[in-house]
Amino acid sequence: MNPTSSPALPGSSLDARRRLRDLARLADGDADSVVDVLVVGLGATGAGAALDAATRGLTVAAIDAHDLAFGTSRWSSKLIHGGLRYLASGQLDVAHESAVERGILMERTAPHLVRAQPFVLPLTPLVSRGQAALARAGFLAGDLLRVGARTSRSTLPQPRTLSAVETRHLAPALRTTGLRGGLLSWDGRLSDDARLVTAIARTAAAYGARVLTRTRALELHPDGALVRDETTGQELRIRARTVVNATGVWAGGLVDDVRLRPSRGTHLVLRSENLGRLSAGLHIPIPGESNRFVLVLPQGDGRVYVGLTDEPVDGDVPDVPEVPETDIGFLLDVLGSALDVTVQRTDVVGAFAGLRPLLDTQDAAGRTADISRRHAVLTSPDGIVTVVGGKLTTYRRMAQDAVDAAVAARGLTAGPCRTASVPLVGAARPQTLAGLDVPPRLVYRYGSEAPAVHALGLEDPALARPVVPGHPVTGAELLWAVRHEGALDISDLLDRRTRIGLVPEDRSIAEEAARDALARTAPVQ
Numbered sequence: 001m002n003p004t005s006s007p008a009l010p011g012s013s014l015d016a017r018r019r020l021r022d023l024a025r026l027a028d029g030d031a032d033s034v035v036d037v038l039v040v041g042l043g044a045t046g047a048g049a050a051l052d053a054a055t056r057g058l059t060v061a062a063i064d065a066h067d068l069a070f071g072t073s074r075w076s077s078k079l080i081h082g083g084l085r086y087l088a089s090g091q092l093d094v095a096h097e098s099a100v101e102r103g104i105l106m107e108r109t110a111p112h113l114v115r116a117q118p119f120v121l122p123l124t125p126l127v128s129r130g131q132a133a134l135a136r137a138g139f140l141a142g143d144l145l146r147v148g149a150r151t152s153r154s155t156l157p158q159p160r161t162l163s164a165v166e167t168r169h170l171a172p173a174l175r176t177t178g179l180r181g182g183l184l185s186w187d188g189r190l191s192d193d194a195r196l197v198t199a200i201a202r203t204a205a206a207y208g209a210r211v212l213t214r215t216r217a218l219e220l221h222p223d224g225a226l227v228r229d230e231t232t233g234q235e236l237r238i239r240a241r242t243v244v245n246a247t248g249v250w251a252g253g254l255v256d257d258v259r260l261r262p263s264r265g266t267h268l269v270l271r272s273e274n275l276g277r278l279s280a281g282l283h284i285p286i287p288g289e290s291n292r293f294v295l296v297l298p299q300g301d302g303r304v305y306v307g308l309t310d311e312p313v314d315g316d317v318p319d320v321p322e323v324p325e326t327d328i329g330f331l332l333d334v335l336g337s338a339l340d341v342t343v344q345r346t347d348v349v350g351a352f353a354g355l356r357p358l359l360d361t362q363d364a365a366g367r368t369a370d371i372s373r374r375h376a377v378l379t380s381p382d383g384i385v386t387v388v389g390g391k392l393t394t395y396r397r398m399a400q401d402a403v404d405a406a407v408a409a410r411g412l413t414a415g416p417c418r419t420a421s422v423p424l425v426g427a428a429r430p431q432t433l434a435g436l437d438v439p440p441r442l443v444y445r446y447g448s449e450a451p452a453v454h455a456l457g458l459e460d461p462a463l464a465r466p467v468v469p470g471h472p473v474t475g476a477e478l479l480w481a482v483r484h485e486g487a488l489d490i491s492d493l494l495d496r497r498t499r500i501g502l503v504p505e506d507r508s509i510a511e512e513a514a515r516d517a518l519a520r521t522a523p524v525q
Contacts, residue, residue, distance in 0.1 A: 005455045007484050008448045009425045012206040014486030015521070022210035023229060026061055027236040035059040035210070036412055037403070038224055038240035040217045040254065043073035044193070044392055046246035047200040047211075048399030048419070053244075054207035055422055056403065056414040061238055062201070062209055063227060065216035066319070067492050068485075069197035072248050074496055075321075075354025076392045077267065077295055077308055080105055080114050080188030082149075082156075083393075084142040088291045094374055095145055101394045102188045103151035109396075110424045112433055112447030113196055116156050117189030118280040120170050121293070124338050125178035127285055132183070134290075136161065139185045159185040173276040175340040184280070189297075191444045193392060194496045198485050199424040200395075206425070213486060220245060220254050222382040231488075242410040244402050245386040248357040249317045255386050258378060259360040262317060266327035267307030269350030269502050274343055275304055284338045294334040300441070302470050303349075303503070306331050313355055321353040350503040359389040377401045383409045396420070425449065441472055446480075453480045467513035468506045473498045478517035490514040 007013050026033050037053040039046050042064035050062035064070060083098030105114045123132050139159035146156050160183075167182035168174060190196055205211045214230040224239040245255050252258040272278070275296070282296035297305040309327045328351060335343055359376050375390030375398045387402040400417045407414045426447025433443050442450035456476035457464030463475035481487040481497035493514040495501035500510045 005452045005459070005480075005483075007202075007425065007452065009203065009206045011208075012202040012425050013484040014202055014205055014211055015483055016488055018205075019212055019214075019486070019488075022061075023212055023215065023236075026210065026212075026238050029237075029239075034224075034239040034241065035061045036241050036414075037061075037244060037406060038063070038238055038242070039244045039246055040064075040220065040225065041071075041246035041248060041250075042068050042197070042201060042211065042213065043071050043246065043248055044069070044197050044200065044395035045073075045248070045387055045390070045398045045402070046244070047197050047204060048395045049244050049246055049387070049402050050209045050211065051200055051204035051207065051422070052396075052399045052403045052417055052419050053406075053414070054204050054209040055418045056407075056416070058407075058412065058414050060204065060209035061212065061240065062204065063212045063215040063217060063225075063238070065214070065230065067213045067488070067496055068201050068211075069194035069496050070319075071250070072354045072357065073197050073392060073395075074194040075265065075267075075352050076190075076193045077265075077297060077305065078190045078193050078299075079117070079295075079297075080190060080393045081391070082142055082145050082187055084138055084145070084185075084187075085291060087141055087145065088138055091374070096148060097397060098391075098393050099145040099149035099151070101397055103146075103149045103155070104396065104420050105393075106155050106188050107151065108421060108423065109419070110196065110199065110427055111430060112426050112428065112443065113191050113199065113424070113445075114188045115191075115444070116186050117297075118157075118170070119185050119187065119283050119295075120162065120167055120280045121183040121185070121283040121285070122167055122171070122174050122338055123180040123182055124175065126287060126337060131285070131290070132180075135183055139183060142185065156186045156188075159183065170280040171278055171282055173278070173339050173341050174282075175338060185283075188393075189281075192499060194499070195445060196392075196424075198497065199426060202425045202485065203422065211486065214488065217247075217254060220384055222384060241412060242406040243384045244406050245384060246399075246402065248388070249355045251357065251386050251388050253317075255378075255380055255384055257380070258386055258388065260388060261358050261360040262313040262355040263358050264311045264313045264321060264327070264353050264355055265308040266311075266323050266331065266351065266353040267305045268328060268331050268348050269352070270304045270306060270343065270347055271349060272298065272302050272304055274347045275339070275341065278304065282338070284334055286334055287337060294331060296335070301472050306335055309353075317355060321355055323351040323353045327351075327353070349505065352502060356391070357388050375401070377405045379405055379409050385409060445477075453477060456480060467510045468500060469509075471500060471506055473500055473510075475513050475517060478514055479520055482517050482521050489518070493517060
């Protein structure tokens with residue numbers, strides 16, 4: 001193998017120079033600067049809409065006031081759900097759609113980023129035999145969803161019942177008293193939700209989309225938008241034949257009559273040693289709830305996430321949601337109901353919260369946990385298309401529906417949707433990925449680009465070292481993010497291209513390495 005430090009997909013690199021060039025071309029004002037589709041928002045759905053439109057042969061500009069995956073798309077549980085929860089609540093269409101989209105990601109478009117994750121539901125004294133039977137039936141129904149979505153058994157193994165010994169083997173931290181066994185199930189798990197968004201955006205760029213971070217939409221119009229370059233303060237107009245508003249919980253601030261009921265989902269970050277060796281994730285039932293669980297999600301990088309809550313949020317929508325102590329206390333209490341170890345408040349080394357952009361409907365007077373996760377595509381009287389609701393798993397279908405509506409609203413000539421078969425940057429057959437002579441962790445994060453990332457460390461041994469003791473991210477990964485993934489500053493590097501920043505203590509240690517990665521790239525002229 002002769003590794004090179006170049007991307008696997010030509011034209012997919014995003015960096016500061018490309019951003020400036022693309023912004024200048026859009027500001028020219030001549031006929032060539034008018035794009036077919038302007039997408040506002042570069043979370044999963046917005047990046048997905050940019051990719052969808054570009055692969056249909058449309059010219060595309062996609063902007064975000066901050067960075068790729070700055071909003072809700074980086075605060076998820078990192079799971080690609082098969083829709084079991086929605087099946088239990090009778091939302092058969094949402095459940096089937098989720099299972100189909102999970103299969104597309106795992107087997108076609110992003111097999112390097114989404115893999116099977118085992119989960120154990122421990123049968124503790126808090127889980128009655130009737131509840132256990134209901135859960136077992138639910139997991140079997142979830143497996144039928146897999147069959148209906150045509151996802152292979154080799155991709156997602158069959159659920160089964162575990163003995164108490166098997167359950168403890170997978171999760172030694174569980175309390176043994178009264179433990180009757182467990183239920184083993186499987187779902188899709190992302191290496192990182194923000195990395196998925198980065199891959200989508202870079203794939204869109206490879207198909208010609210102009211992907212512009214730090215570009216804030218001030219006003220949306222039927223023929224484009226007034227925007228501001230947040231790096232310089234300069235205002236300019238981007239002209240477009242149609243506009244897609246994919247700004248999630250902030251959508252109502254740009255288009256009137258979009259009513260949302262944001263819901264906050266909080267996760268805790270713990271060190272792995274606090275919970276012992278976890279070979280599987282955990283579903284811990286929430287006392288008093290029939291179909292809600294707290295998830296324990298080992299990350300493979302020395303950290304474990306514990307979440308999540310589902311609480312309504314009133315008032316203004318912040319750029320970065322705060323985590324209230326009540327959420328932390330709730331999650332620790334549920335965790336303590338099933339574990340033999342005591343996890344204290346001081347063991348929580350980080351926490352994060354995301355806001356779900358749930359559509360406010362007349363029948364949604366109850367809890368946000370009960371609001372449907374169906375997405376909606378709304379076209380305003382002047383033709384601006386807004387997409388809201390949904391969830392990370394179904395981003396591709398949401399993007400498809402939004403582009404369909406945008407094409408119809410303006411009568412654009414476009415090809416059919418292709419994104420169900422377009423591999424994202426780094427995607428390759430499992431056999432190909434397994435044959436790469438690089439650390440498996442890099443393959444799980446970069447796919448076929450892993451050798452190029454690894455080569456940066458071979459060229460300069462200083463880049464091969466972890467930037468934080470006990471955490472696997474290296475200087476080479478930071479440099480790759482600056483050169484190819486559009487990272488412009490320390491926050492981009494530590495909070496989104498890597499997730500070092502989820503632990504404030506680790507973030508402060510890594511800042512010097514982040515500054516070094518930025519300095520290694522020649523200044524933009």
